[in-house]
Amino acid sequence: MANLLWLQGGACSGNTMSFLNAEEPSACDLVTDFGINVLWQPSLGLELGDDVKAILEKCISGEIKLDIFVFEGTVIDAPNGTGEWNRFCGRPMKEWVKELSEASDFVVAIGDCATWGGIPANAPNPTDSKGLQFLKRAKGGALGEGFTAKSGLPVINIPGCPAHPDWVTQILVAVATGRADDLTLDEFQRPKTFFSSFTQTGCTRNMHFAYKVSTTAFGQRKGCLFYDLGCRGPMTHSPCNRILWNRQSSKTRAGMPCLGCTEPEFPFFDLAPGTVFKTQTVMGVPKDMPTGVDKKGYVKLTAAAKGAAPAWAEEDIFVV
Amino acid sequence: MEDKASSPEDDALRDKIRTLLANGLETEVWPRAETSEMVNQIVNRLQTEAGDDLKKTLKIGGFTDHTITADDMEQPCETCMYYLVHRKFCELPELDVPVEPEWSCRLWRI
Structure with missing residues (x-):
């Protein structure tokens, strides 16, 4: 069983829609056949408000083991580096992202916005948007160049606008079934199996x-x-x-x-x-x-x- | 598959263009479309000013009956991306005329 948490920042939900169209395996197959336990997902989660917040806090404290943290959308820094333009469960989303990423075995950025900022980060970038570990081609992003999750891997970037559902499900299955060592990433931390x-x-x-x-x-x-x-x-x-x-x-x-x-x-x-x-x-x-x-x-x-x-x-x- | 070699209609129109150019039809050979912005401007003029008027099309397109060299590159129809080799035809929708391989225009692109 691998616990997966999926959050959205500056996003259009396009990658969630793409993911829900997965067929082989489907989103349901991930749960029934591959042992992925979806703790919460914006379009699938049943919990609301404080109940969601409780899940996030338990993931950070370790009460719930967080195996895979998936992020969709940009990390919003505006205004003035506070991130207040994107609040979630009572605090700026950027703070949740940082703490959940540090608590997770694997961090997966899905879609262009989460990987390198995508369309929201286009000039003049009014929301000060950035990806998890990149801003366009520059390393760094919201988590910083040196970030690695508990597994030792940096953020796994699955770009696309949206990402193809198979790219998402196959990487999640690989990670959830203990085959993360088979993943090799390119200079932009994209799985080479898809992006060579x-x-x-x-x-x-x-x-x-x-x-x-x-x-x-x-x-x-x-x-x-x-x-x-x-x-x-x-x-x-x-x-x-x-x-x-x-x-x-x-x-x-x-x-x-x-x-x-x-x-x-x-x-x-x-x-x-x-x-x-x-x-x-x-x-x-x-x-x-x-x-x-x-x-x-x-x-x-x-x-x-x-x-x-x-x-x-x-x-x-x-x-x- | 239908043979798309040059048709009698294409041949007749090509002869007409050849004659116009040989008789000194002045065309806007320079400046060449150096940037994409210039390409867009010329294409826009072809759409709004030339329409079906052959002479205006040749003039705005900067047609010549010989190859022009610009930026140390020869720019014959023969190597242009809009040129259909077997039909000897320029397929850019705004030009859409039969040509000869050694001719040239300022919308040349490779």
């Missing part, structure tokens, strides 16, 4: 990427979304095209450019007008290259691939 490959890995539009054929308008089923519509699939670490959403599809398969939501900089370019769904260029060359590709190589490769493109690559081959 790119969103592009497994994308059905890869052949169009290879032959440099662009999707030039929404609704086209041919072409690659990277070249013109701002897709960040070639430089975003996620398994969105390996572990499909609803077991069916992904953004790029459905014709929607990847927004790079598992990377610390999301949302990119501060959401300035003209930057969303539009590949940013400098003198005709993409500002952000596919990871590991330099400008010179990109230009050479593109010219060669374009010249070699077969006729079918320029057609809509997904004809029913």
Whole structure:
């Protein structure tokens, strides 16, 4: 039996909604098959008010052993570092977060807001929002760079807007069943099992990427979304095209450019007008290259691939 | 699969463009669309000022019947992301014209 407590800070509940859509295993399976005891969760917990507060206090005192502390949403510091803009159970949420994190064997940040601040931390960041151990790309966050939970692991970051339910459930199951030692984390403390490959890995539009054929308008089923519509699939670490959403599809398969939501900089370019769904260029060359590709190589490769493109690559081959 | 090689209609329109450019149609070759903001401005002008007017499209797009080099990079239609190799066609919705591989315009992008 592993006790799990889930709280929300500056959040939209999107990750809770995603989690509740989990199928293999489902949220119920976590309880019935994997021995996870959900002490409280904002959308599932039966307790209200002082009864919730009592659970939190018992977790901190050790009366209830806290195995896994899950946090969704940003840690809000405003105004003036007090955190008073996000009070919960009679005190600033940031204080609960700090004490519960120190009391827990494992701390799991779910979603962009909890990992690196996400949209709320976008400039000018009026709520002084931050993630548990990062603010965008900078280490530190609410708990500080050196924080480790009782297990010795730092915060396990599962980013996404929202995170895929399988990423959440599989990590929770691994931790709850004593397989945390199998987890390896990357430089942003994301589990490598999910975040080593790119969103592009497994994308059905890869052949169009290879032959440099662009999707030039929404609704086209041919072409690659990277070249013109701002897709960040070639430089975003996620398994969105390996572990499909609803077991069916992904953004790029459905014709929607990847927004790079598992990377610390999301949302990119501060959401300035003209930057969303539009590949940013400098003198005709993409500002952000596919990871590991330099400008010179990109230009050479593109010219060669374009010249070699077969006729079918320029057609809509997904004809029913 | 339908053969999408250049059609007689495309060929006729391409000839018309070739003639316009050879006869000295003045187009806005410079400045090139150096930044995304400039791209957006030019595309916006194509949408609002050019519409279906071919000459205005060529003018605002900065078309030339030869390759332009900018920032030490050749910018032929041939390598542009909007170019369909087999149809010899520019697929940018605001341009949407048949071209030749050695032609160029200031919305070139790779």
